[in-house]
Amino acid sequence: MRLILASASAGRLGVLRAAGIDPVVHVSEVDEDALAATLAGATPAELVTALASAKAEAVATKIVGEYPDAVIVGCDSMLHIGGELVGKPGYAEAVVRRWQAMAGRTGELLTGHAVVRLERGIRIASTSGVQTTVIRFGSPSPEEIEAYVNSAEPLHVAGGFTLDGRGGWFVEGIDGDPSSVIGISLPLTRRLLSELGTAVVSLWS
Numbered sequence: 001m002r003l004i005l006a007s008a009s010a011g012r013l014g015v016l017r018a019a020g021i022d023p024v025v026h027v028s029e030v031d032e033d034a035l036a037a038t039l040a041g042a043t044p045a046e047l048v049t050a051l052a053s054a055k056a057e058a059v060a061t062k063i064v065g066e067y068p069d070a071v072i073v074g075c076d077s078m079l080h081i082g083g084e085l086v087g088k089p090g091y092a093e094a095v096v097r098r099w100q101a102m103a104g105r106t107g108e109l110l111t112g113h114a115v116v117r118l119e120r121g122i123r124i125a126s127t128s129g130v131q132t133t134v135i136r137f138g139s140p141s142p143e144e145i146e147a148y149v150n151s152a153e154p155l156h157v158a159g160g161f162t163l164d165g166r167g168g169w170f171v172e173g174i175d176g177d178p179s180s181v182i183g184i185s186l187p188l189t190r191r192l193l194s195e196l197g198t199a200v201v202s203l204w205s
Contacts, residue, residue: 002067002186003203006059007075011157011164012183019179019186020204026063028055028074030085044080045130048112051076053128056114060123068121071198074114074143075184079159089160092149098160099170101150104139108132109159111180117196127144127195131185133176137161140170 004024005012016023035054037049057076063070078087081102089095114128140148154160154167161167163174163181179186190200 001202002070002199003074004063004067004070006072008057009183011092012075014127014149014182015182017181022205026059028058030054030058031191042108044078044085048076048110049128049130052112056116060116064118064121064190068118069182070118071193071196072116073189075111077109077111077158079107081105081108088156088159090133090155095149095160096145099140099145102137105137107135109135109181111183112183115184115192115196126193126198129188129192131177131180131188133174133180135174136172138170148179155181
């Protein structure tokens with residue numbers, strides 16, 4: 001049984017490796033923006049869970065021949081703050097605006113998780129869930145925001161910040177699961193794997 005990570009996220013890969021699992025990485029290539037556009041009425045939790053499920057299901061279809069016995073894990077993270085749900089900023093100006101808006105405030109980082117199990121090349125089960133963690137942001141100076149933007153780190157991460165990188169300097173604290181903020185909740189993933197009959201310890205390297 002192999003764990004397949006349906007994500008290009010270095011943060012998620014790092015969390016799993018540090019926790020004893022060396023997953024096979026298979027990027028889903030799901031068009032997240034197009035899918036999100038079809039889910040306009042979804043709650044934040046429903047949206048991130050739907051995106052995670054789409055990624056896991058897409059990869060399950062692709063790898064079934066190569067890995068007939070596998071659990072595929074898909075995740076998607078977004079920041080809910082000030083009534084707005086935001087994903088990856090994508091470009092520098094958006095990061096600056098995002099940090100100007102969230103400095104000194106509190107938001108919720110939601111990470112949707114989905115797991116698909118393959119057995120002998122057959123998709124036998126799937127499950128999903130969401131982990132929410134409260135983030136208390138600091139108030140970086142304009143110079144600090146500019147330096148952070150120039151590092152390129154916040155451009156392609158949910159909410160325009162990291163907990164385990166340079167962004168950690170500007171996070172005052174969290175209430176909840178730190179691994180979920182990095183991109184994949186270890187406690188929730190363990191529970192979802194268990195629901196599908198897979199003990200996480202059986203996947204340790």
